[in-house]
Amino acid sequence: MEARKMKLEKKIKTIFDIPIQEYVAPGGIFCQGCGAILAARLILKLLGERTVVVNAAGCFTLAVVYPYTVFKASWLYTAMACAPAGAQGIRDALDILIEKRKIDKNEDLNILVVTGDGAASSIGLQSTITAIHRNLDFWYLAYDNQAFMNTGAQKTETTPFGAATSTTKPTSLSPLGTEQEPLDLFSVWVSAGAPYVATVSPSYPVDFLDKVERAKEIKGPKLFHCLSGCPPGWNYEPALTIKVGRLAVESGVWALKEAVNGTIKHTYIPKKRIPVEEYLKIQGRFEHLFKPVKNKEAIEEIQRKVDKYWEYELHDAK
Amino acid sequence: MKKLMTGNEAAAWGARLAEVDYIPNFPITPQTEIIETLSKWIREGEMKAVFRTMDSEHSMLTAAGSASATGARVFTATSSQGLLYAFEMLYNLSGWRVPVVMVNVSRGLSAPITLEPDHNDILSARDSGFLQIHCETAQEILDSILVAYKISEDKRVMLPTIVNFDGFYLSFTREIVDVPKLEDVRKFLPEYKPTHTFFKASKPLAQGTPVLNSSLYSYFRYQVHRAMENALDVYKEVKEEFNKKFGRPIDEVETYMMDDAEYALLMTNSFSTKGKKAVIKMREKKINVGLIKLRLFRPFPTKELMKQTRGLKGLAIIDQNISPGKGGVIYSEVSSELYNYEEKPKVITSFIGGLGGKNISETEFEFAINYTRKVYEERTTLRVPILLFTEEDKKTSKTLIDIAHGGEKNEA
Numbered sequence: 001m002e003a004r005k006m007k008l009e010k011k012i013k014t015i016f017d018i019p020i021q022e023y024v025a026p027g028g029i030f031c032q033g034c035g036a037i038l039a040a041r042l043i044l045k046l047l048g049e050r051t052v053v054v055n056a057a058g059c060f061t062l063a064v065v066y067p068y069t070v071f072k073a074s075w076l077y078t079a080m081a082c083a084p085a086g087a088q089g090i091r092d093a094l095d096i097l098i099e100k101r102k103i104d105k106n107e108d109l110n111i112l113v114v115t116g117d118g119a120a121s122s123i124g125l126q127s128t129i130t131a132i133h134r135n136l137d138f139w140y141l142a143y144d145n146q147a148f149m150n151t152g153a154q155k156t157e158t159t160p161f162g163a164a165t166s167t168t169k170p171t172s173l174s175p176l177g178t179e180q181e182p183l184d185l186f187s188v189w190v191s192a193g194a195p196y197v198a199t200v201s202p203s204y205p206v207d208f209l210d211k212v213e214r215a216k217e218i219k220g221p222k223l224f225h226c227l228s229g230c231p232p233g234w235n236y237e238p239a240l241t242i243k244v245g246r247l248a249v250e251s252g253v254w255a256l257k258e259a260v261n262g263t264i265k266h267t268y269i270p271k272k273r274i275p276v277e278e279y280l281k282i283q284g285r286f287e288h289l290f291k292p293v294k295n296k297e298a299i300e301e302i303q304r305k306v307d308k309y310w311e312y313e314l315h316d317a318k
Numbered sequence: 319m320k321k322l323m324t325g326n327e328a329a330a331w332g333a334r335l336a337e338v339d340y341i342p343n344f345p346i347t348p349q350t351e352i353i354e355t356l357s358k359w360i361r362e363g364e365m366k367a368v369f370r371t372m373d374s375e376h377s378m379l380t381a382a383g384s385a386s387a388t389g390a391r392v393f394t395a396t397s398s399q400g401l402l403y404a405f406e407m408l409y410n411l412s413g414w415r416v417p418v419v420m421v422n423v424s425r426g427l428s429a430p431i432t433l434e435p436d437h438n439d440i441l442s443a444r445d446s447g448f449l450q451i452h453c454e455t456a457q458e459i460l461d462s463i464l465v466a467y468k469i470s471e472d473k474r475v476m477l478p479t480i481v482n483f484d485g486f487y488l489s490f491t492r493e494i495v496d497v498p499k500l501e502d503v504r505k506f507l508p509e510y511k512p513t514h515t516f517f518k519a520s521k522p523l524a525q526g527t528p529v530l531n532s533s534l535y536s537y538f539r540y541q542v543h544r545a546m547e548n549a550l551d552v553y554k555e556v557k558e559e560f561n562k563k564f565g566r567p568i569d570e571v572e573t574y575m576m577d578d579a580e581y582a583l584l585m586t587n588s589f590s591t592k593g594k595k596a597v598i599k600m601r602e603k604k605i606n607v608g609l610i611k612l613r614l615f616r617p618f619p620t621k622e623l624m625k626q627t628r629g630l631k632g633l634a635i636i637d638q639n640i641s642p643g644k645g646g647v648i649y650s651e652v653s654s655e656l657y658n659y660e661e662k663p664k665v666i667t668s669f670i671g672g673l674g675g676k677n678i679s680e681t682e683f684e685f686a687i688n689y690t691r692k693v694y695e696e697r698t699t700l701r702v703p704i705l706l707f708t709e710e711d712k713k714t715s716k717t718l719i720d721i722a723h724g725g726e727k728n729e730a
Contacts, residue, residue, distance in 0.1 A: 050519040054384070066527045066534065074517055075524035076387065078380050079406050085377030089342065089384030090517060092368045096339045097389055100366065102509075107518040127380075130373035 012210035019045050028063050028070035033238025035228035035245060036060065036143035037070075038202035040114060043141050043224060046212045049073045051110040052090055056083035056124050058116035059150040060143070074109065081123045083113045084131035087138045110139065117144040120225075121157035121183050132192040132221045139215075140223045142185065145230035153233040157183040160253075161305075162298050163285045165233075170288035176298055177288060181305075189223045190259045196222040198258040198267075202229075203245030207256055207267055218260075227254045235284025247279040252306045255313070266313065273310065276303045319497045325488035326351035328456040328495050329395065329421045329481070332463025334365050335503045336419070339390035339510075342370045342381035347433060348485035349397040349423040356393075375404035379411060379420075386416035386478075387525055388517045391467065391510040394418065397485060398425035398439045405443075411478045412447025412542055414526055415514070417470035418478040419463060420448070424587065425485040426674040434675020435484040437587065437639040441647045447542045449479040449549055450615040452586045454572075456493040458613070459483050461560065461568055464498075468507050468556045474548040476514065482615075484588040486675060498564055506563050546617040553614060570619035571626050572611040575601065579608030581687050582627065582663075584635045584652060586612045589672050593636065596683035607687050612648070620655045627656065630663035632690035636683075637703065638672040645703035646670055665694045671706035682706050 012018060023044035030037045036059060044051065051073040055061055057080035063070050064077070078086035091111055097103045115124060120142035131138065147165045148154040154167040155178055164170050164177035189197040196218045200208040208224070215222045227248055229241040236244060248254035249268065253276055256268040277299055280286040289295045323331070329352045333341065341360075343353040359365040372378040375396050386392045396404065401422055411418055422443075424435040440450065449469065451462045459481065466479035483489065517523065529535045550570075557568050574594050576582060583593045590611045600607045610626050610633075612619070627633055637646025644650065649668035656662040667690045671678045686704075693700050720726065 049522050052517055061528055064524045064527045066524075066529045066531075069524040069527070071524070072522060074522045075527065076384060076517075077526040077528065078384070079376075079410060082377050082380040082407070085372055085380035086384040088370065088372070088377075089340070089381030089386075090388050092340055092342075092370055092381070093385035093388035093390035093392075094517075096368045100339065102339075103389065103518060107520060109517060109519050126373050127377045130377070134370075 010210050011213040012206055015206055018205060018209055021045060021048070023049055023072040025070050025072065029065065030059070030063070031230070031232055031238070033229070033231040033241040034059070035202050035230060035241050036116070036145060036226070037063070038241070039141060039143050039200070039208070039226040039228055042202060042205055042208055043112070043139070043212055044071070044073060046209055046216070047073070047110045047112055047139065050108070051112050052076060054078060054083045054086045054090065054111060054113045056080050056115040056119035057150070058119055060114050060116070061150070073112075080119055082127045083115050083119065083124060084127045084136065084138070084140070087111045087113050088131055088134070088136050091136060091138060111137070112139040112141060114141045114143070116149065117142060117146060117158040117185075118148045118156045120144070121185050129188070129192050132189065132194045135220045137219050138221060140221065142223065142225045143228040144185070144225060145228045145233055146182070147233055149230050149233040158185065162280075162289055162302055164288055165285070175288065175295065177285070185225050186257070186259070189221070190262060190264065194223060195220040195261050196258070198224050199254065199256055200224050200226045201245045201249055201254060201256060202226065203242045204249060204256060204268065211258055211267070233285070235287070236282055240282065244279070244282065247274070247282070250274050251276045251279040252310050253279050255309070269314070273306070276306055319499070320494050321497055322492050323456060323495050324351065324490055324492055325456045325459055325483050326423070326490070327355055328459040329463065329483075330355035330359070331495070331497055332460045333393040334359060335460070335498065335500060336391065336393065336464060336467050336507060337509070338367050338393040340368050340370070340382070340385045340392045342372050342378045342385070342392070342394055344372050344375050344378045344396070344400065346375070346397045346400040348425060348489040349395045349400070349421065351489065352395045352421060375400040376407055379404040379407035382418045382420070383407065383411040383414050383416050386418045387414055389510075389512050392418045393420070395421040395423070397423040398427060401439050401443060402427065408443055408446035408448060410526070413538070415476040415545075416478060417467070417476055417510075419466045419470060420478065420480050421463070422480050422482045423485045423489045424482055432674045434486050435638070436673045436675065440480065440482045441639050443480060444616065444647070447477060447546070448616065449477055449546070451479065451481050452613055452615055453481065453483040453488070454588055454590045454611060456488065456495045457566070458568070459488070460495055460497065461564070461566060464503060464507055465556055465560055465568060467510075469549055469552050471510055472552045473513060475545050475552055477542065477545050477549065482587065487588040502563060506559065550617045550619065568613070569622070570614035571622040572613055573626050574609040574611065576608035576610065576626060578606055580606040580631045581690055582608045582610050582630055582633050583683060583686065584610045584612065584633055584648070586615065586648065587638065589636070589638060589678060592678055593683060596680045599680050600684055600687060605687060618651065618655060623652065623655060624659050624661070627663050628661045632665040632667065632694045633663040634667045634669060634686040634690045636669050636671055636678065636686065640670050640673060649703065665690055665700070667693060667700065668703035669706055670703050676711065678706060679708065682708065
């Protein structure tokens with residue numbers, strides 16, 4: 001109940017409430033315009049250097065290449081399937097060592113798992129669901145660039161309907177590219193009983209960090225599922241990452257919301273949704289829906305699904 | 319304090335006396351009794367540790383490694399399929415240089431899935447960078463766990479260890495075990511106080527980082543090998559201290575009736591007891607035979623082995639494992655290490671037996687020694703490996719295969 005009351009009170013209200021401190025240093029080997037590193041930069045502004053980032057195989061694995069690191073926080077690379085298990089070991093070790101007075105309680109750390117959507121929605125899902133089940137006190141930033149980007153954009157469970165990936169290339173036999181609907185990671189976490197689950201976007205830093213700040217009061221698993229634009233994987237100009245994120249939210253494709261102890265609330269509702277076409281057409285991964293002939297049916301289907309989602313959600317909210 | 323206990327309980331006692339902080343776990347037959355025992359002690363307040371059941375052995379080993387990298391003393395246990403499921407993390411833990419101690423209760427590998435022991439599970443972890451200590455008795459299990467922490471946590475080593483013993487034959491049989499007093503154990507194995515890097519807020523640190531420079535990658539891999547070499551020296555120091563404190567030798571290579579032996583069986587784990595009994599029988603028949611038991615398998619105790627096999631006419635290696643298309647793993651290991659040694663045994667023979675816990679009878683041991691003698695004396699061509707399979711085994715198998723075929727007699 002406390003958590004529910006707490007969520008009403010915004011803590012980060014404007015961009016000026018965001019700390020200027022940086023815990024991600026420049027010079028990392030990320031692609032230009034990477035949305036994921038923007039997300040990490042934002043969340044670490046509030047978690048700070050008393051944090052250990054636990055990583056699974058993905059783009060972020062190369063954020064730290066011996067002897068360099070971009071993080072002022074600590075770091076542990078585990079393997080692709082088991083970052084939440086690595087988080088569990090650190091949490092348990094800190095708890096027991098503090099309890100046995102083998103280390104000072106000031107040595108305690110925030111534990112932040114950072115993985116891509118591949119680890120979050122497929123190979124790492126088993127270790128994630130059980131970490132939620134054990135109510136592990138940790139943060140999880142899932143940067144969702146909607147494909148296995150580090151290996152060259154193969155389809156994952158969160159690749160959207162109609163997107164081209166290197167394993168779902170549009171052909172005359174399969175003109176849509178990806179034919180499946182993405183796995184709803186937000187709902188998976190909510191139904192597993194996580195006390196705090198949010199969707200975020202680096203294009204909406206106030207919304208993002210207000211959620212992080214408020215979630216600090218919650219003990220247990222906390223997910224920040226971040227739609228993270230990927231210039232090489234989505235095939236758009238690096239300068240457009242923030243714009244692509246905004247179009248995703250303003251078109252209603254990416255809903256910004258949170259679930260506090262299972263109660264879902266949209267934290268940003270676009271007043272008038274722009275057509276999904278605006279979001280799709282600036283990304284090369286959807287080019288086949290527009291060229292050489294416009295696939296009206298597919299675009300309308302995507303629009304229909306978005307409209308249906310909001311109709312249901314907004315109706316439900318009343 | 320002498321107590322009658324199963325091999326599994328002896329393993330639990332080892333962890334208890336080492337006063338471990340953390341026990342990530344996942345059940346698997348025939349290991350489960352170890353974690354059941356530990357959870358009971360923790361829940362009754364007899365032991366102070368966090369007991370954490372994970373979603374799999376892969377996660378279990380990950381949590382073990384990350385907790386150890388945070389400075390906790392960690393114990394865990396698995397078996398067979400579980401060890402293979404965790405395989406990727408074995409290499410990670412040795413690369414992280416964390417002194418985790420894990421028990422593996424050997425069990426044959428699937429398919430076909432089975433329950434009783436052989437050593438394809440543990441030997442598959444041969445190259446993982448874990449030290450390996452193999453046990454014949456329940457007492458050895460308890461002792462080896464204490465010794466394992468002492469060696470793993472030594473700053474010259476800083477590598478994880480697997481203590482191995484056989485499922486069923488040792489996990490579920492009861493033996494008298496001398497349980498040392500906690501005060502005495504504390505003197506031998508003090509609290510783990512890591513001096514190397516580990517996670518704490520006052521000193522941010524990156525661990526498990528990628529290395530994309532091949533010279534540097536080789537450097538770190540060689541470091542693991544060097545640490546293994548150091549572990550040979552450390553083992554010697556630790557076994558002496560252990561023997562002095564507790565009065566039990568725990569040599570890298572144990573010998574049985576080897577003083578005047580011309581031939582020897584070479585074995586590991588619980589079936590060594592069967593081998594020793596066969597040695598007594600053969601001695602009664604005036605065959606000069608003894609038995610060599612490999613206790614330390616990684617690092618490989620080459621010098622000790624050279625010493626114990628010096629001048630033998632024949633060495634019969636009994637492998638309770640099979641590398642299809644090659645033969646016995648221990649045969650390969652021992653032969654390659656002795657090849658350049660001038661006083662090596664004249665003949666080294668290879669026998670596969672005891673797969674899936676199949677008995678090795680005295681007749682089979684005697685056959686192995688007689689065959690080895692024949693090869694030595696008559697210089698006959700050596701067949702490698704020889705698969706031990708008795709008429710009785712054949713009959714039993716055939717009966718069951720016939721049933722599987724609906725009762726029809728099957729020519730196979």
